[in-house]
Amino acid sequence: MKKNNISLLQHFINLVARIFSIKQKKKKEKKNETDDIYPLW
Incomplete structure (x- = not known):
């Protein structure tokens, strides 16, 4: 029983770690998108 727990x-x-890493990845991708947009202005 203990092993199973x-x-x-x-x-x-x-x-949880996977979900967290996916969220971090999405944040990074969004940041990269804005970084790509700014130099165009």
């Missing part, structure tokens, strides 16, 4: 926790942490 640890693996569940691991899965949860991995999921």
Whole structure:
């Protein structure tokens, strides 16, 4: 039972980490887009 709980926790942490990294990636992409737009002005 304990082993199972640890693996569940691991899965949860991995999921949260993945979601967080995806959000960070999207933020970076948005920032890059604005950085690309500004030099055109």
